[in-house]
Amino acid sequence: MRRCRTGTKWRCYLRWRADSVSLTREPISPAALLAEVAAPECGGTCLFLGTVRDGPEDGGVTAIEYSAYDAMAAAELDRIRAEAMKRWPQARLAVRHRLGLVATEEASIGIAAAAPHRDDAFAVCRYVIEEVKRRLPVWKKELRADGTTLWVDPQGRPAVVGPE
């Protein structure tokens, strides 16, 4: 348990609960995330869910297989949490990132951020998702309705080049 600066044991427990970030192979429960960050001193709460998409140009995506460099992803997620808590010390944060097979419309990431005022709640939520996108060593393989699979490269750069 991290050091607590807020006083009573009960508040320590809440503070510990409020900063939980992790990778999971279980479905994400928005209600559980919201419950983790709920606190009387917080007047604004943001919940972000990233879900597996099958848009008109996505080619019939039925699911995405998420894989990760587990140890580094957990460490990076914790670094992102620590940065957010340092920048917004009054905020409360809960993050879950799915690994394994995630079906279309299911959430692959859930972020709940609560703060005394809405500006900070929005800012924390935005900060965390952007840093996750930029830094988390997680990869996704799309499973298509026609049986094909495709590694996703969000930057659109060629992922493979020819031999030297």
Add this chain to the structure above:
Amino acid sequence: MVRVRFFARYAELVGREEMELELPLPATVADVVRQARRELPAARALPEHLLAAVNLQHVRLDAAVQDGDEVALLPPLAGG
């Protein structure tokens, strides 16, 4: 000795998830990648410029590598 790990598409390309390399130290991540290409022909299919991590931290290709380090070669990230 340095442990090299391959993930996702890169693991498929080189046909394995890790290898151990002996190379003169001090060395950089770029040296490790060059050595991997020499010892593992399939690794030549990896991009010239790639993301890398040493001991669970993102690093540039000119970062130093020490004996016992774990060097990870990371395909374009797609979390979230």
